[in-house]
Amino acid sequence: MTKSERKRALRGRAGRMKGGRGSGRASTGNVRLWGRHAVEAALLNPDRVHRKLWATREGVESLDGELPQDFPIEYADTPDLDRLVARDAPHQGLVLECATLEDRLLDEVLDEADGRPLVFLDQVTDPHNVGAIMRSAAAFDAAAIVTQDRHAPPESGTVAKSASGALESVPWVRVVNLARALEDAARAGYWRIGLAGEAEAVLAEAMPAGPVALVLGAEGPGMRANISGHCDALARLPITDRIESLNVSNAAAIALYAIASRSGA
Incomplete structure (x- = not known):
């Protein structure tokens, strides 16, 4: 079936949105995603x-791409979709309700990582930042992001939209104890580098030859002392004194690029 034929078939199967109103929340165990890249992925x-x-x-x-056969679709107008999602969410005419992704285990990810970088986030709670970091993780072939169960956002439409599809391809590992997870990464051969603006070494100086676990803290407070104490090295990005710091998602993108560039050298 061609793309145009598939779309005609979908239009034929689809119904109209009943009532045109929603709660803005998915039912228990489900999540609502919006925006073309997030929904398509x-x-x-x-x-x-x-x-x-x-x-x-x-x-x-x-x-683009093939949709599942006989997929349930209800056509709606833009104001109706606005009521299904968070206020002012850029849904681009698409809102998908689906089950949340199954939990991923750190041991499983470490077995499959093959030396690719890991990204540990210490109490980064803004879903826009987590999604943006996930997007960079996909771009630079990171094996996973690792957060705590607590002090991290849940899987959501905001995370998925900011990740621009990467939520579906980058494993998201949630752990109870982030320090213990860093110990597990070290035992798997990872060199743990924490980004800290007060560090003496710049990132290039702290970079090892082997696998890297990049550790980032929340904007403002940064990494907690226990987490920085579980890093093998602390490093800073070589930014000028014209700005105090970078957004955590921007810092993650730059650091992941530096790791990828080193690996490809």
Whole structure:
């Protein structure tokens, strides 16, 4: 079936949105994703259990790739979709309800990492930042991001939209004890580098030849003392004194690029 034929078939199967109103929340155990990249990546992820797609006709036309056969779609107008998501969420005419992703275990990720970098986030709670870091992790082939169960945002439409599809491809490991997880990474051969603005060494000086676990703290307080104490080295990015610091997602992107550049040298 060609792309145009598939879209005609989808239009034929789709119903109209009943009532045109929603709570803005997904049912228990589910999550609502919005925006073309986030929705498209979730639809193409075989590990997702999909529930329902609400969409404008223009939103469906924007999708690429194959959608599951007989997928339940309800067509809706933009104001109706606005009520299904967070206020002012840029849904681009697409809102998907699906089950949350299954938990990933750190041991499992370490077995599959093959030396690719890991990203540990210490109490980074802003979902926009976590999503943006996940996007950079996908761009620079990181094996996973690791956060605590607590003091980290849940899987959400905001994280998925900021990740621009990377939520579906970058494993997100949630652990009870981040310090213990760093110890597990060290035993697996990772050199743990914590980014800290007060560090004496710049990142290039602290970089090892082997696998790197990059550790970043929340904006403002930075890493907690216990977490920085579990790093093999602390390093800073060589920014000028014209600015005090970088956003944590920008810092992650620069550091991951530096790791990737070193690996490819």
